[in-house]
Amino acid sequence: MPKIDARLKELGLMLPAKMQMPAGVVLPFPWVNVRGRRAIISGHGPLEADGSIAGPCGKVGAEVSVEEAKALARKLGLAMFASLKTELGSLDRITGWVKVLGMVNSAPGFNRQPEVINGFSELVLEVFGPEVGRHARSAVGLAALPFDLAVEIEAEVEISE
Amino acid sequence: MPKIDARLKELGLMLPAKMQMPAGVVLPFPWVNVRGRRAIISGHGPLEADGSIAGPCGKVGAEVSVEEAKALARKLGLAMFASLKTELGSLDRITGWVKVLGMVNSAPGFNRQPEVINGFSELVLEVFGPEVGRHARSAVGLAALPFDLAVEIEAEVEISE
């Protein structure tokens, strides 16, 4: 069994199905774009196991609590791993996480974006370990996100050829 | 005639003149920064043919409709192609689009950022085709943009040496 798949199993983590696109939505780009040894990951939202968008949706600090948002960021991480596995064939091809941009749909006055995105960063470190999982990061407050997602994250990883 | 220039002509598309900077504005950075085989593209706004800022300006979902904003994202794409042509000499040097960050000046409650940025993505695919034009993407809602632009996009492409 590939190493990262074994690690996911050990942690009791399951990757969700491919995102079920809401009716009428066309996204003319891939979830992961490979160019040489770079795999650039499009903005992802959190998914349920069946690939439907995971809620609650709305603004963190108002409709969504910081604890709920942190849990959504962790679900989002699993959705990103699923996209990477589909594109790369195996998650073992990832030789290093490069960077993460965590975007939190923020209510006026909400300033705890890092706690929310820690749900994602902690998952990456648990699954990939401190060397491969090490990533630069920003965690910031957006005015609005597609589908009223509470959290959206884009990232980049380095891969073996 | 270079291949991409011929393709633009075939599609009836013209690149705008270099951006006319509003009075008193100094931007101490280039529109495109080449480092090795990477060409990193600064945030661009939509331009008219003469290089003046293309309107309407303001928040999408309030002063600017989603259809207007999508058309602005397409104009923005042509402005970006113009900057790339100036910096690279020829658009044929572009071997692959890497990533796109689409930033939409969003009114409260506006959540259709992907439709807006599709105006840009569809143009890239029409002009560069599905392989070279393939790009990772995020499309998100900003609280404010310079000059009250409705849309701003930054991107990166891979180039031949």
Add this chain to the structure above:
Amino acid sequence: MPKIDARLKELGLMLPAKMQMPAGVVLPFPWVNVRGRRAIISGHGPLEADGSIAGPCGKVGAEVSVEEAKALARKLGLAMFASLKTELGSLDRITGWVKVLGMVNSAPGFNRQPEVINGFSELVLEVFGPEVGRHARSAVGLAALPFDLAVEIEAEVEISE
């Protein structure tokens, strides 16, 4: 004396101490992540000489003036140089600035983000010169930032091995 250290001294500039994290805050990522010849820089805020967060905090255009925010962006630049020096050993290893994403905590109607981020860009150019310091840039308005920072910037530089 390393060349960039000498240049900082010549300009009378001092790098601040490492950031003093506010109580209870855990950031599970490094300030700079090196992958091959890329050094990717996490989102930084402005620091005082002792590593405490530099204020004023809040929204630019309301609680924070554009002049104050520009000065904060310059302080932020020195904090980023400090992180780079810690990670790289010497700032002379930087062979080229690649890109800068300037995020301004923006009050409704504030649209002068480029002036604010010029405080950072001008510092990079003063210290590293026009060739090494050359960078692609976006300067945009965020709805909220961690700790109510007025300005946050992430960036990437190219380094010698």
